Amino acid sequence: MTDFKPKKWPKQARSRASFDAILEGAARLLRRQGYEALTTNRIAAEAGVGIATLYEFFPNKEAIVAELVARLMAKVEANMEEAFAEAVGQDPWPAVIHMTSRAVGSLAEDREVFHVLLRQVPFVPQLPVVMETRAALAALSQRVRITAAGALDLPMPEEDAWLISEMLYNAILEVAFLDVDEKKRAELTKELARLTYRMAVGRDPEAAGSVSR
Amino acid sequence: MTDFKPKKWPKQARSRASFDAILEGAARLLRRQGYEALTTNRIAAEAGVGIATLYEFFPNKEAIVAELVARLMAKVEANMEEAFAEAVGQDPWPAVIHMTSRAVGSLAEDREVFHVLLRQVPFVPQLPVVMETRAALAALSQRVRITAAGALDLPMPEEDAWLISEMLYNAILEVAFLDVDEKKRAELTKELARLTYRMAVGRDPEAAGSVSR
DNA sequence: ATATAATCCAAGTAATTGCTCGGAAAACTC
DNA sequence: GAGTTTTCCGAGCAATTACTTGGATTATAT
Numbered sequence: 001m002t003d004f005k006p007k008k009w010p011k012q013a014r015s016r017a018s019f020d021a022i023l024e025g026a027a028r029l030l031r032r033q034g035y036e037a038l039t040t041n042r043i044a045a046e047a048g049v050g051i052a053t054l055y056e057f058f059p060n061k062e063a064i065v066a067e068l069v070a071r072l073m074a075k076v077e078a079n080m081e082e083a084f085a086e087a088v089g090q091d092p093w094p095a096v097i098h099m100t101s102r103a104v105g106s107l108a109e110d111r112e113v114f115h116v117l118l119r120q121v122p123f124v125p126q127l128p129v130v131m132e133t134r135a136a137l138a139a140l141s142q143r144v145r146i147t148a149a150g151a152l153d154l155p156m157p158e159e160d161a162w163l164i165s166e167m168l169y170n171a172i173l174e175v176a177f178l179d180v181d182e183k184k185r186a187e188l189t190k191e192l193a194r195l196t197y198r199m200a201v202g203r204d205p206e207a208a209g210s211v212s213r
Numbered sequence: 214m215t216d217f218k219p220k221k222w223p224k225q226a227r228s229r230a231s232f233d234a235i236l237e238g239a240a241r242l243l244r245r246q247g248y249e250a251l252t253t254n255r256i257a258a259e260a261g262v263g264i265a266t267l268y269e270f271f272p273n274k275e276a277i278v279a280e281l282v283a284r285l286m287a288k289v290e291a292n293m294e295e296a297f298a299e300a301v302g303q304d305p306w307p308a309v310i311h312m313t314s315r316a317v318g319s320l321a322e323d324r325e326v327f328h329v330l331l332r333q334v335p336f337v338p339q340l341p342v343v344m345e346t347r348a349a350l351a352a353l354s355q356r357v358r359i360t361a362a363g364a365l366d367l368p369m370p371e372e373d374a375w376l377i378s379e380m381l382y383n384a385i386l387e388v389a390f391l392d393v394d395e396k397k398r399a400e401l402t403k404e405l406a407r408l409t410y411r412m413a414v415g416r417d418p419e420a421a422g423s424v425s426r
Numbered sequence: 427a428t429a430t431a432a433t434c435c436a437a438g439t440a441a442t443t444g445c446t447c448g449g450a451a452a453a454c455t456c
Numbered sequence: 457g458a459g460t461t462t463t464c465c466g467a468g469c470a471a472t473t474a475c476t477t478g479g480a481t482t483a484t485a486t
Contacts, residue, residue: 008462012453015463036335040444050465055445122249122333160404163384167408170383171376191373195380199408204415221432225483228433253474263435268475 004066004127007059015057021047022054023068030068031112035120038065066127069117072110073129079106080136092147093197093205099140100172100193101186107176108185115177137172138165145200154202164199168192217279217340220272232270234260236281243281244325248333251278279340282330285323286342292319293349305360306410306418312353313385313406314399320389321398328390351378358413367415377412381405 010016025047029038040061044051058064083102087095107114117124124130141164145154154160175188197205223229238260242251253274257264271277296315300308320327330337337343354377358367367373388401410418 010463012462014453018463034335039442041442044465051444052446052465053463056463056465061444119332119338120335122247125332154404154407156400156404159401160408163388163401163405163408166387167380167384170387171380174379174383175376187369188372188376191367191369192376194367195373195376195412198415199411202411202417202420207415223433225432227483231433252472254472257435264474265435265476266433269433269435274474 002062002123003059004063005059006057006063006067008057010057018047018049018053019057021049022057022064023071026064026068027110027113030116034116040064062123065117065121065124068113069124069127070129072114072117073133075109076103076106077133077136079103080133084140092144092201093193095147096144096197096205097190097193100168100196101189103137103172104176104185104189104192107172111177111179114173118173119177134165134169137169138162141165141168141196141200144197160199164196167199168196171195215275215336216272217276218272219270219276219280221270223270228270231260231262231266234262235267235270235277236284239277239281240323240326243329247329253277275336278330278334278337281326282337282340283342285327285330286346288322289316289319290346290349292316293346297353305414306406308360309410309418310403310406313381313409314402316350316385317389317398317402317405320385324390324392327386331386332390347378347382350382351375354378354381354409354413373412377409380412381409384408 006019010019022043025045026038026043029042029046038061040054041051043061043064044054047054054064058067079102080099083099087098090098118130138161142161145157145161145164171192175185175192178185178188180188194205219232223232235256238258239251239256242255242259251274253267254264256274256277257267260267267277271280292315293312296312300311303311331343351374355374358370358374358377384405388398388405391398391401393401407418
């Protein structure tokens, strides 16, 4: 149906600036007015380029949004990979805290834009890059469950892992979207990690009798 | 800004039929084509009424969607109140299963429409009726936490209850939206109840040493 | 039976939308 | 520096949109 890729990539520095300006303009409009107010003419005006220039690079409006999502998600994924590398070898509980914090933190940086993109734009949740991120979270939740020492078995491991990752994904978004100071967000994030641990392992990470390894 | 209420309620049987036909037509279009394809002219055509008749009752498109949401949510709320009455006095674990099942079940009845409404229509999550339903879920999660015998204390009760209800709400939607047979959905629902219990109480509801009362 | 109110409607309007056209200017290539 | 490619652009078009108009038809009240 609709093509979500740019029809042409910029080759010179001048056009790269236009390309970036279009994406940044789109992000600014999304932040200020939401998706319903996003029109191609407005994006061009906000970006300071002619409407024809916009269509030089993007086949349609959706492709602009998709490229913006791709760029934002790339930052999140880079963050997550780094955090994962750091978490390897740590005990499960600190590892879960660490990963959750990174996820929340990297989304919170652009929280208004993410909020609009992930919750108000119909086709964004189905975008490959978004689905891959969710799949990565699912893998993480599997891993934690297996690694955790003395974890209680869950009756339906696959389904439970899927449920946990769905819940975690949505809660990460909710916490990241909240308009609170960073201290409060950090507290909520730690509690989110705790609840995730409780789901996966079946007991509180700081409860008596819960020894790691 | 936009007015979300019908500008006039039908007074005769004839117009009540038109009113209902408009809402049902809108629901059918949402199910088949999603929100982006929803236009007032199309709704009127699908409902078999003139476009002017539609504007006789609704001030704008948003009001039609809002009224549809209100009707669907009323059914869910009725279901939940009934389930809550039945759950009072039960032990926490069966009570959680019971409530969760009802929530999933009542949403699953119209899952395609709910999916579009709650995940693709920008203003729906902010609609009063939707926010009230979420508040009710938050209250439920508080209640379960307090009632559960031997529950482990959570360090930040309010925040944790909020997180649990957010996670539960989103997971209920995800499970209800899934296109699976009812047996599978029931299995997933029970696991969802289990994970919720684990979060709230800090141990598995069926684990050894977990006695109710 | 007449008056009043409720209900219906198709054609049409004004505004907005995504997107194209035709060509000018700037940057690379040789 | 000539030729080629890349980049830029705003006026404007075709399609679609939400919504109005002006009046006909049907029910209700007295």
